[in-house]
Amino acid sequence: MGFDPKILSFFCHWCCYAAADSAGVARYQYPPNNRVIRVMCTGRIDPRFIIESFYVGADGVLVGG
Amino acid sequence: MAEATKRILELVGIKLERFRIDWASAAEAPLFVKIVTDFTEAIKKLGPLGEAEGLERETLRLRLEAARELTSKSRFRAAFGNLARELKKVGDYSPEGISSRVEQKLVPLIKKELLESEVKNLLSQGPVSIEALLQKTGATQDDIVPILESLSKKGKVEKQGDVWQPKAKE
Amino acid sequence: MEAGRSPNIEIITLAELKELSGKPGNFRAKLHIRPRYVDPLKCTSCGMCTTYCPKEVVDEYNERLTFTKAARIDYAQAVPTIYYLDEKECLRLQHESCQLCANVCGPNAIVFDQQPEERELEVGAVVLALGFGRVPEEVLEKYGYGKYPDVLTSLELERLTCASGPTEGEVIRPSDFTHPRRIAFLQCVGSRDVTCGNGYCSSVCCMYAMKEASVVKEHLPEAEIDLFFMDIRTQGKGFDEAFNRAVEKYGFRTIYARVPRVDQVGRRLALTYVTEDGKTHRDFYDMVVLSVGLDAPQDAEVLAERLGIELNHYGFAKTKVSTPLETNVPGVFVAGAFQGPKDIPESVVQAQAVAARCSELLAEVRGQDAIHKEFPPEDEELERLEPRIGVFVCHCGVNIAGVVNVKEVARYASTLPGVVYTEDVLYSCSQDTLNELVKKIKENRLNRVVIAACSPRTHEPLFQETLREAGLNPALIEMANIRDQCAWVHAEDPEAATQKAKDQVRMAVAKAARLMPLELQRVSVTPSALVIGGGAAGLQAALSIANQGFEVYLVEKEEELGGNLRRVTGLLSGERPQKILEDLIKQVESHPKVKIYKGTTVENISGYVGNFTSTLRREEGSEVINHGVVILATGGKEHRPVLFGLGENERVLTQLDLEGELEKKGGRLSRAKSIVMIQCVGSRGEDLKYCSKLCCQQAVKNALRIKKKYPKKDIYILFRDMRTYGFSEDAYREARKAGIIFIRYQVDRKPELVKRGKSLGVKIYDALLGEELFIPADLLVLSVGITPGENEEISKVIKAPLTGDGFFLEAHVKLMPVELPVEGVYVCGLAHGPKPLEETLAQARAAAAKAAIPLAKGYVEVAPIVSRVDQSKCIGCGICAALCPYGAIEMVKVGKRKKAQTITASCKGCGICASHCPVLAISMGGFTDEAILAQIEAFGAFVEREAEEKTEKEEAA
């Protein structure tokens, strides 16, 4: 059985989060492994959040500006 | 932010490929899809957290625990904030500029604090030998001894033969 | 596009203005509205109609490069986001043969028998923003368009490079789908061409060609790109710099030539062209891009006739320099490309300016017809209770439910901590469901709501409003995006999609439990404006704000109003600049709402939008004033470089000096036989890096004025690129006809001053003759450009950044051309960058519109996503204040210690302060550390669950 990674993503409301919505509108397909937390700007992201994400067991963390 | 976080992850022992920052504007849906797909593939190759790193679950937890403490500590946060302020002031956002400043101003502090937290956490679980400490933290004798000495000066730990243990409160 | 959301903007599409009667303040407008065949109240934009529509049609939106359907939406982000049936193509409407769309439409929104509608509106003013039209295809055919498939228009290329375009961003040759290796851009297609009736310059093509070429180069790094120019006209703010950077970075070749001839030779395209040295060349390319100009809007003529609007000889609206927004019909205004070809920032400037103009006309009835929504008071007691979360999971027809097991997600949600109510709904955004939602909130005493549906970017405001209707604070909602970022993108894996939906719902519930009510912050505004600078820009801005009904303090450092305009004595349009200035000053001086301070400087400005306090210093002493907004109209200065003997030799003048001479009888000008003008002296790379935009027009204007007064004099204009953009190209052509001699010089072979005894002359290399010429100059006139005024001091006082060239940096180069990054401060005129009078006057009004918005509202409303400092934790380190990109944190004295404090009105909620606070004393509204950490923790549960499952499996094995 393949390994299904658990990925946590932090997306900027104005950019990457919007791009992700557009991807949906265009019905592009991508792997269902990421879970998304929306922030108003990537400036909001604290090193704490990244460490915490790994602490709770994320296999990868993606920050999208 | 990215650079500092990367250095912490590096010291924890987590592969940097597990943490990525990328950009896609609202109109760049295909680019976004590529980013997510590539990242997922990369993580798949690495396997579950700890596997590619060769870290035991317990060690990983210990180190991440220390990193958590570090990133909430005001000493680290002040240094981190000040560095960001300095970068903004000099306006140098070249990767080299950021990296050298982080190396100079932040990394020593990160190293020291991480190790201290790890040692404290280990000690809080009971008596432990220097050898065991060295093995679990992956640090050198030169790094660990001063920490133990300073802790013992503060009266928090004591040496009992070969092992160190938390000092009982009087 | 926020226009779709404002309760005070009613969008009427597929409509045409048939008739207009009445007078300013009271017009009656008749509209003819064509049917959409889709009920906008029912359409949920799911796209099923397009999916099933059997009729393929050519996609106009994608420049006919691909196909779409008869039932469609032009592009995904279209506003309104409602599909429509293309009447001409729909099989049902044409042949009564098909009704697939109606069958598959979940909400039954298709209405085949919708009828056209006539509507009569009562309005106080009319704005014509018709945009621009297309250059006819016959014109493009001259360059092989339509005949050779690899000749494209610039707009076609734009769609090709677009990631969501027909080729998903791949640049390929339409003839054989290969990547072009050599590409040529031909400028001035349908512009500067009297043979096609478009004698004007379209002003935007040089810049967009460079942009497109750069984008192509990003896609195809191997491609070689040549651009063919008559002149490189990149006169806008910062454009020259950007152009040169691109040329250097991408290695574009720029060739000066008239538009080449295009022939197909084998599989390639041959260009035949003549360079300025008179030599003919022939080169081969794989793709040719026509930089097509902007035509007058197609429907302008019909409309002009209906409304009695005068058009100019090119079919654009006719306006004056002094009143660039006014048509000949009072109360009917014009803005944007319909007034003359212009780029995005200038269109935005005119749009804002025309808003100010309407507002001046209708000041007395402001707010009369505006809609204000009222909401019931918040149930604060309920909000204080432990979280009682309601989760609503949306099917969105089959959009979500077709992939995600919605029932299962809802069932799962009901097991989560804090959740007291769950329901799955068919369409959560439909009006009846929203009404139900209000009822459910009240019945179940919910105090937090999670909607698992589409993106918060589209519908959160809608649900927030619903919460307010239910008596809850709008901040108490969280959305889980299980459509755009789940069902739609994981359609092939329903199980994983359902899992993801559950996880996102769990994370949303975790966050919802930590949401706190946030007060919609309102800061009251002192209803007056400070305008700094009494030149053309300052006068116009002050007058506009005063006419809109607000107090203005107009401060001029000199003893006289008028600034640089005082020295200008003629205009190409024939209008008299001194008359324009006189009128402006007269109106400003006699206006009861304007208080003028001459010989005064602004010493100190403190405060923030709505509440500024400034010290005005005069010789007699200083005065402190309070005001709500600031307009910077501090102007610029004539650059006076020490070049060509300026300041040493009395026969060397600047263009502004010449304007003075032109008014005199006799004098140096009358004695001079040969007059030489040199362009770009000290500009575009010497003392000033930039182009000053207006010097070419000014030189042509002054040359024509001299020719008119003294037809026998010889006039030479030595130039790098003649930048007579827009309609001033006509004057350039006229000047050539009048016998004024234009000679281009090269940057590396600039003209030189030659003194022979008492006489002066200029040495210049002529490319066509291939030799050096000596031209006697009894009068040498230098076009010297404009330097910034005292921007630096003001920028420090007000904490607004400057560009590298010393002009004020706008908040957004394209979309916010008069706003500064500091809220409540606006810029116009030369303080923003060099520009001719007409543009200055429009920009002044634009600044007046933006400045009047907070004054008109009387308050500044702040979205509650702002930061808040816990001053008991703050240690006063000041890191946050230093890092804030908006200057929205100030350090204040609290007792004996310094503490950070958010200037709520300026905060944009980015959170840099919070993520860098050493002691975690800053929290962000709606995005607190607790909320985000709770989301991370909830994410962790997903990991744990998997681990458990794994162990279970292993144990079972």
Add this chain to the structure above:
Amino acid sequence: MAKKKSGKVLVLGGGITGVQAALDLADLGYYVYLVDKKASIGGVMAQLDKTFPTNDCSI
């Protein structure tokens, strides 16, 4: 006395100019009819891939 003026404005054309004018007018306290002959507003701006020099998405 003359008839009271209307506080509404008709903006013809839903391109960037029309949309911006409508937004500002609404913010200034007027009711706006934004009229376009097409099925959606946005004009040519919506067709542009990226705008220079910021390369922002155009919508």
